[in-house]
Amino acid sequence: MGLLVDGVWQDKWYDTKSTGGRFKRSEAMFRNWVTADGSAGPTGEAGFKAEPGRYHLYVSLACPWAHRTLIFRRLKGLEDMIDLSVVHWLMRENGWTFQDGPGVIQDPLHKAEFMHQVYTAAKSDYSGRVTVPVLWDKKTNTIVSNESADIIRMFNSAFDEVGAKPGDYYPEALREEIGTVNERVYHEINNGVYKSGFATTQGAYEEAVSTLFAALDWVEDRLSDGRAYLMGGDVTEADWRLYTTLVRFDPVYHGHFKTNLKLLIDYPNINAYARRLHTQHGVADVFNLEHAKRHYYESHDMINPTAVVPLGPDVHVADGKAE
Template sequence: MKLGREIAEGGRFVRQPNRFTARIEADGEYPPEAGRYQLYASYACPWAHRSLIVRELLGLQDVVGVTIVDPIRDEKGWRVPGGDPVTGMEYLSELYLATDPDYQGRYTVPCVWDVTTKRLVTNDYPQITLTLETAFAPWHAEGAPDLYPAGLREEIDALNTVIFDGFNNGVYKAGFATSQEAYDDAVTTVFATLDLLEERLAGRPYLHGDALTESDVRLYPTLARFDAVYHSHFKCAIRRLTDYPVLWAYARRLYAIPAFRDTTDFDQIKRHYFITQTNINPSQIVPQGPEIDWTAA
């Protein structure tokens, strides 16, 4: 994995901005329509994982198509085994360059392709789930949860910022740091955020009370990868997820929901991180374990 310009002064990891940020919205250039958009995602990638969870939670499988890329990237980036039946491409980079021939950043998932205009609409992963929750509301399955209720949006957005800065992206800032100071700052923030979340979840089933929301969806993929990958591979080794009794019970409660469990592939997760990120693991050896029972009561 080549980080290039994402390593800033002082050895700190600074994630690249999202290049494609158009919105799918009514009366816009890209209106929501059933069958018009294709989601490109990976079971290995935490940013893509959240979009797969929301798509299933809301019952949008027949409304927004999905193409799953191979968990092992090479120098050309994410690959679709056997080719993509929708676009015919073999590598995700082809869709990026078809939309912007001058694009030079990393080719990231998730991203959304418009079958009608044959362009990438967005790779703005925070917005993709919000779009599924709002613009595609007319197609939500009966009884689907309201993951972004109007009355809670300000509170959800505020907590999402804390989760992203301190945990979702925080583990990457620790793992990709190239100086002791940058690592120390990042890993301290990671565990301060975990401590905060452990306290917040005491006495409540979900982050905002009794109902599942967008915040829970954003937190889960990082929790799911924590003991298997981030604890060792990213050196977030102060404590394990299983050392947090409330967070560990919460993570298993989410895993028991089919949309979370069915999109969690621990084999693909481990192979992706340990084989692809050769800057951290040049031997590409995939470790055995840890043995964790996600189905425990």
């Protein structure tokens, strides 16, 4: 994992010394929005109209943040409208790359070898982390957004008038409640596993793990009233945002990030809920367990210097077995 400084790549890990051993995630730098008519969205500039074939999505199959966008691309039937590039699972001194490997889809726009070259194609003096997902506009030749939370909302509604499948995962009546749930899930679960795994002091690790499992207990309790999903009977974006962490929890985070107070299968409500999501609408087809396991265990040599990838566990959300 590295970053660009004034357009020059540097192989540099996160600075946890200045934060008392705590991992602090960088903010997304590109925050424009695709809208139905090209008007400005909540942030950024106008000029990005929803048009079939205009946009290109860069993802990693290992990354839970990029996984969100693949799910919404599938749910909304945007696969023929928004084409795709997939980076290699291994992220070392050059960051995300397009080296050959199973599941990799090369970059047809820039012929990039490294993901950071896509960033400098948009802004030659870019400074910041080089992350996925990235939504690229072929018409203006720039990055629309590298914020997954924004991209899934674009996919949810912006393309409805040009042939997207029906379905609203961010309904007006539930937006306040979705926002409240998203806030806790993001800080304490989605990012909580990273805060646990990337902590560099015992105190920071214990703080993050305790917060993470308190949040999982809260989700388990929320689902204990018989509701199928976080908001009740219908799936919303809040479910998909949580799911991408849950599907990686037992096979990756439990071991690699030391989030091992419990397995997900120890939470009967959460486990059943995650399996319901996994088997919907072809969602299972856009999850790649090999990329997920190999990325974390092979890339983070400060955590797993041998790069040995564990075989187990045998039972997890994506194993296809009955609940």
